[in-house]
Amino acid sequence: MRLIEKINCIEKLNSDTFLMRIESENISSEASAGQFVNIKCGEGSEAFLRRPISICSIDRENKTFDIVFNVRGKGTKLLSRYDSGDEIDVMGPLGRGFTIDPSHKSIAVVGGGIGIFPLLQVLKDHPAPNKTAILGFRTRDLVVLEDSFNQYSTELLIATDDGSYGHKGFVTDLLSKKVEAQNFDMVYFCGPSVMMKLGVEVLKKHNIPSEVSVEQRMGCGIGACLVCACKTRKGSDWDYSHVCKDGPVFKAEDIIFD
Amino acid sequence: MSRKINMAVSFAGINLKNPVIAASGTFGFGREYSQYFDIGRLGGIAVKGLTLLPRKGNPPPRIAETPSGILNSVGLQNPGVHAFIKDEIPFIRKYNTAIIANASGNTVEDYEKITEILSDSDIDAIELNLSCPNVKEGCMSFGSTPQGVKKVVERVKKVAKKPLIVKLTPNVTDIVEIALAAQDAGADAVSLINTLLGMAIDAKTRRPILANITGGLSGPAVKPVALRMVYQVSKAVKIPVIGMGGISNGQDAVEFLLAGATAVMVGTAGFVNPYAWVETIDGIEAYMLENGVDDVNELIGGLITD
Structure with missing residues (x-):
C-alpha cells in the first residue's frame, strides 16, 4: 500500500541517528517484526528512489510505528529534516519478516550497527520467557535504544569494537560464549553480512536454527524490478532470490554468504 | 456536458484500449503491481524480458541511483519462456490488457526459436529485445548495427505469427538507420528507447557501484534524449513507433505522442510512484479534455515545428 501518513515526532538519538514515529493505522495493524517500509524522502527527482527502512517498533494500540535511521546519504539527510506534523509518502509494510514461534522458550537477537533496529520488535512480539539481546556498535557514542532493548529482553549484552562500552570486540564473541552455556530455540540476526555469516557458523556447531535479515540496494521494493538479488540455495543448486519480496528475512541455511 | 473521448489506438494488428503500456523489465509479469491498482486499466503489459531457458541474471548490486534516474544491470533474470507460458500468461489473461512478450537471445537461432514458441502462445505481440545493455552475448550486439538488426529481424519475421515490435538501443551513432533496417527487415513496429549505457562510481571506495560495472540508465534523466x-x-x-524513456505522467506521455509515438511505455517512474501507470492514462485524458482533443490519435505526430 502507498500511503501519505503523518509524522508524530522525530527525535535525534545521537549525532547522526534519528527516530521517526509515523502515525499509520494500516501499517501499525498489518506490520510484523522484520518488515520494512519504502519511503519517498524528497520531492520529485530529489533522491529519486524510495529508501527502504526497517520497522523498528510498532505501537498497535496508538496506531504508530517507529523507524530509526542513520544519516548516510542524500535520502536519509532529507528524511532527517522532517518535522512533527509533516506528511510523509510511505509504502508498506513490505517484505517477509521474522518467524515467531510461540513454542520457543529461549531466543536471542544478535545485531550490529543499524542492524539492531528491526530486532526490537522481535523481542516485543516474542512470548518466549528467555530473550537475550546481543548488540554491537563501533563505539560508545553510537550506542542507541539501550533502554528499549533492556525493557524487552531478559538479558542484554553489548559489544563495542573499541571496548569503550561493554565487551571489547564483536557480538559473535559474545554469542560463542553464550551458546556454550545456554541453548537457544532460535536466533535472529541483522547486521553486516560478515557478522551474520560468522554468527550462523557458530550456531551451526550447536544445531541452533537462525534467521537473518539481508540488505541489498533496491528499486521498486515489491518484487517487480528484480534488482535486489541475493544468493540462496535451491536444492543442490543456487538461484537469486529478491530481498524485497522473498526477504528481507531468510532462514539462515537458505542464504549463501559471499 | 461530458464529452466522450477516444483513447484507443491500433497499430500493426494490435488493439490497445489506451496508449499506455507497462515497460518490459519494470513490471515483472504484473503480479506485484496488481496489488496496487487494476492492471486491466493498462493498454498493455510488456512482460519481463524472456529467454529460451531460465536465466539467473547478474550479481548484485544491480541498481545505482543517479541524478533523476537509475542505472540497472539485472541481466535478464527470468524464468524462461516455457514457465512464462505456463504460469504467467493465465494470470495476465484474467485482466483485459494486451500481452506483449519481450524476447531475447544469444544467437539468431535463439531469437528464431523463442519467436516460434511465443507465436503459438496466447499473447498479442512480440517485442524483440535487440537492445539489452547488460548481457554479454546477443541483444545489444545485434541491435547496434543495421546489419545485425536486419539479420535477426529477417529470420524472426519468417517464423513470427504475432505482430513483431523491435526494441531499439539508443547506444548507437544513428538510431534512424537502425530503425530503417528493422523496418526493411519486416518489423511491424519499433519501440524505443531501451536504456542508455552508463556507469556510477563510489569515490569513497573507488569502486563501481554496479557489480557489472556498467548498466542501463532510465528515468526522467533520459527523457530529452x-x-x-x-x-x-x-x-x-512508415511503421508505428512506441515511445519510452523517462515518462512519469500524462504530460510526458503527450509529448511522446506529439513527437510521433503511437503508444508509450512507462517503467522506472513506477518504482517511485506505484500508480504512475494509471496516473499517466488519467493525465492523457485530462490533457485531452482541457485541450478539446476528442481522439488520442489526433495527438500522434501532432508536433508543430513551423
Whole structure:
C-alpha cells in the first residue's frame, strides 16, 4: 500500500541517528517484526528512489510505528529534516519478516550497527520467557535504544569494537560464549553480512536454527524490478532470490554468504 | 456536458484500449503491481524480458541511483519462456490488457526459436529485445548495427505469427538507420528507447557501484534524449513507433505522442510512484479534455515545428 501518513515526532538519538514515529493505522495493524517500509524522502527527482527502512517498533494500540535511521546519504539527510506534523509518502509494510514461534522458550537477537533496529520488535512480539539481546556498535557514542532493548529482553549484552562500552570486540564473541552455556530455540540476526555469516557458523556447531535479515540496494521494493538479488540455495543448486519480496528475512541455511 | 473521448489506438494488428503500456523489465509479469491498482486499466503489459531457458541474471548490486534516474544491470533474470507460458500468461489473461512478450537471445537461432514458441502462445505481440545493455552475448550486439538488426529481424519475421515490435538501443551513432533496417527487415513496429549505457562510481571506495560495472540508465534523466530519438525515428519510418524513456505522467506521455509515438511505455517512474501507470492514462485524458482533443490519435505526430 502507498500511503501519505503523518509524522508524530522525530527525535535525534545521537549525532547522526534519528527516530521517526509515523502515525499509520494500516501499517501499525498489518506490520510484523522484520518488515520494512519504502519511503519517498524528497520531492520529485530529489533522491529519486524510495529508501527502504526497517520497522523498528510498532505501537498497535496508538496506531504508530517507529523507524530509526542513520544519516548516510542524500535520502536519509532529507528524511532527517522532517518535522512533527509533516506528511510523509510511505509504502508498506513490505517484505517477509521474522518467524515467531510461540513454542520457543529461549531466543536471542544478535545485531550490529543499524542492524539492531528491526530486532526490537522481535523481542516485543516474542512470548518466549528467555530473550537475550546481543548488540554491537563501533563505539560508545553510537550506542542507541539501550533502554528499549533492556525493557524487552531478559538479558542484554553489548559489544563495542573499541571496548569503550561493554565487551571489547564483536557480538559473535559474545554469542560463542553464550551458546556454550545456554541453548537457544532460535536466533535472529541483522547486521553486516560478515557478522551474520560468522554468527550462523557458530550456531551451526550447536544445531541452533537462525534467521537473518539481508540488505541489498533496491528499486521498486515489491518484487517487480528484480534488482535486489541475493544468493540462496535451491536444492543442490543456487538461484537469486529478491530481498524485497522473498526477504528481507531468510532462514539462515537458505542464504549463501559471499 | 461530458464529452466522450477516444483513447484507443491500433497499430500493426494490435488493439490497445489506451496508449499506455507497462515497460518490459519494470513490471515483472504484473503480479506485484496488481496489488496496487487494476492492471486491466493498462493498454498493455510488456512482460519481463524472456529467454529460451531460465536465466539467473547478474550479481548484485544491480541498481545505482543517479541524478533523476537509475542505472540497472539485472541481466535478464527470468524464468524462461516455457514457465512464462505456463504460469504467467493465465494470470495476465484474467485482466483485459494486451500481452506483449519481450524476447531475447544469444544467437539468431535463439531469437528464431523463442519467436516460434511465443507465436503459438496466447499473447498479442512480440517485442524483440535487440537492445539489452547488460548481457554479454546477443541483444545489444545485434541491435547496434543495421546489419545485425536486419539479420535477426529477417529470420524472426519468417517464423513470427504475432505482430513483431523491435526494441531499439539508443547506444548507437544513428538510431534512424537502425530503425530503417528493422523496418526493411519486416518489423511491424519499433519501440524505443531501451536504456542508455552508463556507469556510477563510489569515490569513497573507488569502486563501481554496479557489480557489472556498467548498466542501463532510465528515468526522467533520459527523457530529452528519448524524445529526440522518437521524433527522428517517427519522421523516417512508415511503421508505428512506441515511445519510452523517462515518462512519469500524462504530460510526458503527450509529448511522446506529439513527437510521433503511437503508444508509450512507462517503467522506472513506477518504482517511485506505484500508480504512475494509471496516473499517466488519467493525465492523457485530462490533457485531452482541457485541450478539446476528442481522439488520442489526433495527438500522434501532432508536433508543430513551423
